[in-house]
Amino acid sequence: MNEVRVRFAPSPTGPLHIGGVRTALYNYLFAKKNGGKMILRIEDTDQTRFVPGAEKYIVESLDWCGIKFDESDYVGGEYGPYKQSNRKHLYKQYSDELLEKGCAYIAFDTAEELEQYRKEAEANKQTFIYNCQSRKHLRNSMNMSKEEVDALIANGTPYTVRFMIPEDREIVMHDLIRGEVHVQTNTLDDKVLFKSDGMPTYHLANIVDDHLMKISHVIRGEEWLPSMPLHVMLYEAFGWEAPQFAHLPLLLKPDGNGKLSKRDGDRLGFPVFPMYWVDPKTGDTASGYKQSGYYPEAFINMLALLGWNPGTEQEIFTMDELIQAFSLERCSKSGAKFNVEKTKWFNHEWLMRKSEEEVGKDYQAWLKAEKNIDVDLNFAIKVAGLVKDRVNFVKELWDQSFFFFEAPTEYDPVTVKKRWKENSAEMMGKAAEFINGIEDFSAENIDKVLNEWITGNEFNMGLVMNGLRLMLVGAGKGPHIHEILALLGKEEALKRIEAGVKVLG
RNA sequence: GGUCUCUUCGUCUAGUCUGGUCAGGACGUCAGGUUUUCAUCCUGGUAACUCGGGUUCAAAUCCCGGAGAGACUACCA
Numbered sequence: 001m002n003e004v005r006v007r008f009a010p011s012p013t014g015p016l017h018i019g020g021v022r023t024a025l026y027n028y029l030f031a032k033k034n035g036g037k038m039i040l041r042i043e044d045t046d047q048t049r050f051v052p053g054a055e056k057y058i059v060e061s062l063d064w065c066g067i068k069f070d071e072s073d074y075v076g077g078e079y080g081p082y083k084q085s086n087r088k089h090l091y092k093q094y095s096d097e098l099l100e101k102g103c104a105y106i107a108f109d110t111a112e113e114l115e116q117y118r119k120e121a122e123a124n125k126q127t128f129i130y131n132c133q134s135r136k137h138l139r140n141s142m143n144m145s146k147e148e149v150d151a152l153i154a155n156g157t158p159y160t161v162r163f164m165i166p167e168d169r170e171i172v173m174h175d176l177i178r179g180e181v182h183v184q185t186n187t188l189d190d191k192v193l194f195k196s197d198g199m200p201t202y203h204l205a206n207i208v209d210d211h212l213m214k215i216s217h218v219i220r221g222e223e224w225l226p227s228m229p230l231h232v233m234l235y236e237a238f239g240w241e242a243p244q245f246a247h248l249p250l251l252l253k254p255d256g257n258g259k260l261s262k263r264d265g266d267r268l269g270f271p272v273f274p275m276y277w278v279d280p281k282t283g284d285t286a287s288g289y290k291q292s293g294y295y296p297e298a299f300i301n302m303l304a305l306l307g308w309n310p311g312t313e314q315e316i317f318t319m320d321e322l323i324q325a326f327s328l329e330r331c332s333k334s335g336a337k338f339n340v341e342k343t344k345w346f347n348h349e350w351l352m353r354k355s356e357e358e359v360g361k362d363y364q365a366w367l368k369a370e371k372n373i374d375v376d377l378n379f380a381i382k383v384a385g386l387v388k389d390r391v392n393f394v395k396e397l398w399d400q401s402f403f404f405f406e407a408p409t410e411y412d413p414v415t416v417k418k419r420w421k422e423n424s425a426e427m428m429g430k431a432a433e434f435i436n437g438i439e440d441f442s443a444e445n446i447d448k449v450l451n452e453w454i455t456g457n458e459f460n461m462g463l464v465m466n467g468l469r470l471m472l473v474g475a476g477k478g479p480h481i482h483e484i485l486a487l488l489g490k491e492e493a494l495k496r497i498e499a500g501v502k503v504l505g
Numbered sequence: 506g507g508u509c510u511c512u513u514c515g516u517c518u519a520g521u522c523u524g525g526u527c528a529g530g531a532c533g534u535c536a537g538g539u540u541u542u543c544a545u546c547c548u549g550g551u552a553a554c555u556c557g558g559g560u561u562c563a564a565a566u567c568c569c570g571g572a573g574a575g576a577c578u579a580c581c582a
Contacts, residue, residue, distance in 0.1 A: 009582090010582090011581080011582050013582075044582095045581090045582080046580095046581055049581065049582080107580090109580095110580090111579085114579085114580085115579090118579095125506065126506080126507095127578075129507090129578085158580090159580095160580050162580095178510070181509075181510080182509095183509070184508085187507075187508050187509090188508085191579095192579080192580050194580085196580055197580075199580090201580070201581085202582050203582095221576090222510070222511090222575085222576060222577095223576055223577070223582090224576095224577090224582090225509065225510065225576070225577080226510090226576070226578075227577080228509095229509095247510085249510090249511080250575070250576070252575080254516080257574060258574095258575075258576095259575080259576080305517070305518085305531090307517090309517085309518060309519070311519070312519095312530095313519085313529090313530050313531080315531060315532095332518075333510080334510090334511050334512065334574095334575090335511075335574090335575065335576090336516090336517065336518090337516060338516090338517095339516050339517060339532070339533085341533060342516075342517065342531080342533085343532095344532095345532060345533090346532095348545090352545090387545090389544090389545055389546080390543085390544045390545045390546095391544085391545085399544095400544070400545095415542080415543095418542095419542080461541060462541050462542095466541075466542065469542060469543095470542095473542090473543095475542090476542045477543035477544070478542075478543065478544090479542095479543095479544095480540085480542095
């Protein structure tokens with residue numbers, strides 16, 4: 001068997017949405033699993049839809065995701081260039097070849113004329129198709145002499161090249177995910193292969209490049225399934241061996257029906273893109289998973305399980321584990337509705353698995369950026385270690401640990417009502433005195449001696465602990481009291497108790 | 506409209522090829538437990554085979570028919 005070579009071939013028409021990321025991911029996993037190569041090819045044959053910055057966005061996003069390419073314009077490769085606009089000169093000869101073989105023909109119909117035919121057909125509740133029937137009555141080389149055609153071309157009449165779909169044939173194709181697919185050629189239309197602007201359409205460029213780049217497997221979204229027969233016939237017309245095809249199920253809207261789109265993210269309040277994006281023309285912005293605080297590992301993990309499963313009950317996967325476990329056979333056929341809650345859960349799982357050091361470092365940066373708080377890295381690490389398992393995102397750490405960085409200025413009324421008793425102030429005084437006398441201020445020792453002190457004196461455990469919590473945190477939440485005490489330090493703790501007693505009395 | 510694809514808990518899915526476990530897991534949700542706090546965590550509950558026929562001792566699984574959903578239907582990819 002030949003070497004496995006797959007490609008991810010986006011169009012730089014905007015930010016890459018998560019469906020595209022998943023397609024890239026599955027290509028990557030398949031390539032790595034089979035010891036093959038992953039290629040990035042930019043399909044920019046439609047110059048009217050070009051969006052500045054989109055290509056850069058795609059490259060950076062996939063890099064953030066940990067999806068690496070073996071060949072591209074960025075890392076090189078022996079089949080470059082890997083951008084279709086830079087391969088423009090290659091395509092005409094293939095278009096000519098099909099013309100010579102009689103597998104394609106020249107059409108002079110203008111876009112406006114065709115538009116008119118479509119409208120007329122629609123008015124009669126019919127569909128206009130450029131096919132074996134209608135092409136007999138349209139302005140193309142099938143109905144003209146060679147001289148006529150040459151003359152028109154010579155005087156600069158714009159023309160397109162259309163593929164001539166053979167009549168009365170059944171095309172039987174094999175899809176790695178869907179099995180056999182049968183299509184009658186009479187239901188197909190003569191697609192344009194070469195545009196009047198001198199550029200190939202997707203269909204031609206795609207087949208030519210896949211062939212030239214020795215692509216072995218085409219793994220792409222289900223929206224391409226209807227053009228598979230065209231592609232198969234193109235390979236046949238050229239006399240080339242076709243790659244294997246696999247059409248992935250679509251990513252659907254969480255509510256209602258339909259393909260997931262940019263609008264859904266705005267509407268439902270979750271990112272549809274891997275990274276933040278600003279549209280250069282409109283200035284519109286779109287949020288990204290990266291900026292929303294997701295770890296790339298969690299994002300990829302979630303995406304991998306949306307349309308594929310390992311057949312075991314394992315849900316948390318590293319990229320390497322995904323590569324080991326992946327197979328196209330275990331991809332599902334039906335579209336998957338995107339689920340925000342599960343996505344958050346994946347991030348939670350990954351956050352818990354991260355080291356205190358790593359989370360602490362992220363938290364330190366977050367504190368500086370969002371709260372303008374400078375904090376010692378070791379302190380941030382200790383705080384992160386104490387509360388990281390309680391949250392989904394680094395940014396949520398604040399709500400669980402703000403009291404480590406600022407003393408309470410007010411006290412949660414509900415907690416005060418529930419926990420602050422008549423003799424609490426007096427008890428806090430005694431506790432402060434005892435705490436002041438603790439020599440070894442480690443969490444372990446505080447836990448030990450504080451408990452001994454309370455039980456030894458037959459104090460009410462709840463009265464002391466809940467009171468202290470209110471003094472130190474300002475609310476009825478947070479880690480164990482001894483942990484808070486130890487991290488805050490004796491001096492700060494005593495200050496807070498004194499201040500709290502003064503306020504609550 | 507036409508062509509193609511798909512159809513198991515609210516969601517992601519296992520199971521379908523090779524009929525035979527109370528249809529399994531996860532997210533969500535609900536209830537307990539742990540935490541003398543809150544959160545996490547743990548335990549348990551909840552909830553599905555699109556419908557109708559047929560084959561069979563037995564059908565989510567095989568066959569036929571209907572229904573629904575999605576994609577495509579551009580000189581866009």
